[in-house]
Amino acid sequence: MSSVLTIRGGIPLSGRVAVRGAKNLVPKAMVAALLGSAPSVLRNVPEIKDVDVVTSLLQLHGVKVDRDPTAGELRLDPKAATAAPSAEIDAHAGDSRIPILLCGPLIHAIGEAFIPDLGGCRIGDRPINYHLNVLREFGAVVDKRPGGISISAPRGLHGAKISLPYPSVGATEQVLLSAARAEGITELTGAATEPEVIDLIAVLQKMGALISVQTDRTIRIEGVPELGGYSHRALADRNEAASWASAAVATRGDIFVEGASQRDMMTFLNVYRKLGGGLQIEDDGIRFFHPGGKLSPLVLETDVHPGFMTDWQQPLVVALTQADGVSIVHETVYENRFGFTEALRRMGATIQVHRECLGSVPCRFGQRNFHHSAVISGPTELHGADFDIPDLRGGFSHLIAALAAEGVSRATGVDIIKRGYERFTDKLQALGADFDLEEDR
Numbered sequence: 001m002s003s004v005l006t007i008r009g010g011i012p013l014s015g016r017v018a019v020r021g022a023k024n025l026v027p028k029a030m031v032a033a034l035l036g037s038a039p040s041v042l043r044n045v046p047e048i049k050d051v052d053v054v055t056s057l058l059q060l061h062g063v064k065v066d067r068d069p070t071a072g073e074l075r076l077d078p079k080a081a082t083a084a085p086s087a088e089i090d091a092h093a094g095d096s097r098i099p100i101l102l103c104g105p106l107i108h109a110i111g112e113a114f115i116p117d118l119g120g121c122r123i124g125d126r127p128i129n130y131h132l133n134v135l136r137e138f139g140a141v142v143d144k145r146p147g148g149i150s151i152s153a154p155r156g157l158h159g160a161k162i163s164l165p166y167p168s169v170g171a172t173e174q175v176l177l178s179a180a181r182a183e184g185i186t187e188l189t190g191a192a193t194e195p196e197v198i199d200l201i202a203v204l205q206k207m208g209a210l211i212s213v214q215t216d217r218t219i220r221i222e223g224v225p226e227l228g229g230y231s232h233r234a235l236a237d238r239n240e241a242a243s244w245a246s247a248a249v250a251t252r253g254d255i256f257v258e259g260a261s262q263r264d265m266m267t268f269l270n271v272y273r274k275l276g277g278g279l280q281i282e283d284d285g286i287r288f289f290h291p292g293g294k295l296s297p298l299v300l301e302t303d304v305h306p307g308f309m310t311d312w313q314q315p316l317v318v319a320l321t322q323a324d325g326v327s328i329v330h331e332t333v334y335e336n337r338f339g340f341t342e343a344l345r346r347m348g349a350t351i352q353v354h355r356e357c358l359g360s361v362p363c364r365f366g367q368r369n370f371h372h373s374a375v376i377s378g379p380t381e382l383h384g385a386d387f388d389i390p391d392l393r394g395g396f397s398h399l400i401a402a403l404a405a406e407g408v409s410r411a412t413g414v415d416i417i418k419r420g421y422e423r424f425t426d427k428l429q430a431l432g433a434d435f436d437l438e439e440d441r
């Protein structure tokens with residue numbers, strides 16, 4: 001049986017929460033440690049399931065992992081890296097997509113990699129074709145087998161000229177992790193430049209890699225034969241921070257998010273201010289609050305960095321149900337990221353989703369069968385409902401809606417939230433939410 005969260009909503013969330021290292025950086029920095037000839041130390045590591053999954057996968061491959069969860073510190077020693085039995089990799093990968101990023105480092109460390117069929121959030125097909133093409137460009141042989149993919153490089157990985165058809169975060173990281181120790185120079189055009197990608201480059205530079213980022217989405221990597229360890233503090237989780245920010249305004253509350261970083265959230269902060277959300281930016285975090293009065297509707301498109309991040313979209317849509325007028329949101333990164341609005345409609349929100357591009361950002365999904373634009377009319381009174389958590393961000397958005405709604409909501413499948421939100425029930429408690437959690441038995 002899955003855990004059930006019962007929420008009695010309608011209480012403004014108020015208080016202080018802290019965010020630690022980014023879910024979308026920490027697992028990749030852990031993987032990077034495999035490239036080193038010496039141990040690495042990672043700090044500001046959150047207690048989330050994605051970190052548990054990568055810890056298990058690395059241990060299975062012979063990496064010694066010492067973890068102090070309270071201090072948020074990991075020590076990773078790759079000295080005894082070795083191949084792992086494929087059935088066990090499968091069992092440990094769970095629903096994570098991180099294993100695909102183990103390929104380059106594993107090939108450098110032990111000459112081969114096996115990647116189980118990948119999970120991740122249900123927000124579209126989430127193919128791995130860019131990743132496999134990148135690995136082939138480096139000279140790897142990709143062999144699809146039942147239950148997974150076996151990858152080897154009999155003559156090692158060689159630098160290549162690579163052009164991504166879309167600035168994919170994961171494929172860019174695949175290139176970085178494969179190229180840092182590849183023979184020769186790699187030039188990547190059409191790269192993603194999200195802050196988490198730049199932080200991974202910082203990690204690799206500490207290890208001795210030679211990587212330069214140009215202004216036109218080109219990244220140049222001069223392969224080096226050996227890398228050392230690193231000591232690094234992970235950048236803060238801007239997606240978790242944006243989720244609490246949306247929760248503050250949707251519940252008419254007031255939340256100080258310790259660790260939230262203005263530099264990595266500028267686009268979000270502009271949008272939040274246009275919505276009418278209150279902001280107070282301090283050195284150690286950001287206070288997000290509802291200043292009273294009406295919220296303004298928005299016209300918004302998600303995009304790759306420095307655009308409005310797709311992971312900020314779902315929590316903000318909940319806040320838009322409380323804005324005074326019609327908002328339009330065009331999702332251009334994932335083709336299927338509005339499924340979560342069905343539960344919001346059941347809770348009383350007025351949201352229509354459309355196949356058409358309701359925006360001007362060139363998008364790969366227009367006039368196809370993807371409902372990737374949403375029109376939200378507000379303000380609407382939300383009322384409690386029962387729902388099953390569909391994915392990480394959509395699921396957290398359901399929780400925000402339930403916290404804002406009058407009445408009782410029951411959420412099943414809440415364990416998904418633990419993939420990327422550290423101790424979220426402790427944080428809800430600290431913010432004064434009224435809920436009961438019936439833990440998985």
Ligand code: EPU
Binds near residue numbers: 126171392
């Ligand atoms: N894509 C392909 N082929 C590929 C890879 C990606 O077509 O081989 C497409 C995807 O289907 C999507 C687009 O390219 O339409 C962008 O995907 P990207 O590769 O950038 O996403 P990702 O690396 O799989 C990371 C985050 C996501 C975040 C995106 C976009 C991690 C573990 N995940 O995913 O985070 O939304 O970048 O910034 O870093 C989340 O945190 O909930 C989450 C989904």
